[in-house]
Amino acid sequence: MHVRQVLLIEGGVNALITVCKMTVGLMTGSAAVIADAVHSLTDLANNLFAWLAIKVAESPADDSHPYGHQKFEQLAVFALASILTIVAFEVIVHAVERYGEPVEQNLLGLVILSFSLLINVSLTLWEGYWAKRLDSEILHADATHTLSDVLTSVVVIIGWQLAALGYYWVDTIFALVVSSIIFYLAFKLFQRAIPVLVDQSRYPPEQLKAAVDSIPAVITVGNIRSRDTGKGQVADVSVTVSANLSTVESHHIADQIERVLAEKFDIQDVVVHVEPDVDKEPIASDS
Template sequence: MLSRAERDRKVRVVLILEGSANVVVLIAKTVVGIYTGSSAILSDALHSLTDVFNNVFAYIALRISASPPDKNHPYGHRKFETLAVFVLATLLSVIAIEIVIRAYERIGNPILPSRWGLAVMFGVLLVNIAISSWENYQAKRLNSDLLKADSKHTFSDVLTTIAVIAGWQLATHGYPIFDFILAVFVSAFVFYLAYQLFRKSIPILVDEAAVDQAKIAESIEQIDDVIKIERLRSRNIGQETFADVVVTVRPNMSTEESHNVADLIEEELYNNFGIDDVVVHVEPMRV
């Protein structure tokens, strides 16, 4: 089994390779878009620009989040990874608006056919398919949520590139409105991606409960000597889950017995709920 440091290193290598490929894809789309005047292709190029930013953000966040806990960050730095996802979602939202504005401004401009441009776009499509498949494989192999999310983002490039090629070809055959329609489609899809990233990052940033509190409480109450659960909280920090529990026990229990109860609770939450870090406070029942 890979250590966390080794896993993070391999994930960073994947991000570097993917980022390099995305730069090539970005350049190819931009050149074809400028030459042909297709707003749909230029919109897709902006989408690819966000892919490059995504790789940069993910790489930096992964480096920071891998840092060990310190005096100012006793829980570690894993939330920096989540913060990067939130920033990317904000960037995607801005790009989506920009795509629609630019597409509207270009309505009526001539759109040129190009055999070499079409060949380049099909090449880009094949590259995106290869990147998405490879990254999805690496995400499963390394058990990386970051790569899983990014592979879905890359797969969206496959769908949008197909739509963009279709809109461009329809526009060059006498249906220019389809170029604008497909640009709007790309914008809507980018908004959807932003929504997914917001939905994933915001609950972690605001410390939403990470697991079903009722199920955890029911499990803890089955442990001998636990009389009552006074407090139960959980949250995610990056890929790790933290929980703190306050329980009451018999007032005549020894320190060692109380410690054993705490150990049982920690084992229960780790084994059955996958909670990585559990803090248990044991209090005597007031009589």
């Protein structure tokens, strides 16, 4: 089992759940249930985006993308967050337009929604298991998304049942609650994707500089920067060392810098530029 297989299986299940919820929503006229069906549709869209993103992100580096394609995964997350924002607005508009309209009770619909809820709970646990086993960030995020769908469904079922008892306004209120959950989910996805897309650093340069400066052979630390690739942190470091050192000794210092940044900050990809300290007179060698 690999990440794309998990996403394909989950996509098939989400398609079934979406059809079930939309059928119940149209049967009963519940705005909250229809809103939940739209939410499940975004789960399906999420699976599609994630599958395509993983496929592209796994592509090796090429002439046009020499640093690889990892950011395509975050680009897909950003696109999903944008779609969720639009969906949340649509849910609000639909809920307001249906305010005060009667909502019907339907035993078959209640059974279908309850069954869909159980499937979603199982799907969340199953995807969480594979996210840990495959150490996949996108599966972890998707499992969280599915969990939000579970919580939303619980809210929707309660709202529908109260509305069917005559409290029609409850259906609209609960539809607005669903839209709020979707807005929050979109916000969290934006929070995840934007820092990577704009090369935000997770660590202040001062912390990185202090760690590198603690290495005895390093005289000064020049330019130092890091960024998040979505698959880990990378860093570029420029240092000066004694002009009297050999190439091999300078290389050992670069290895020490890489080791320190990996141990203290879990930065596994480091480019070190070593320069001679020209401000100090090199010591004459015995010849």
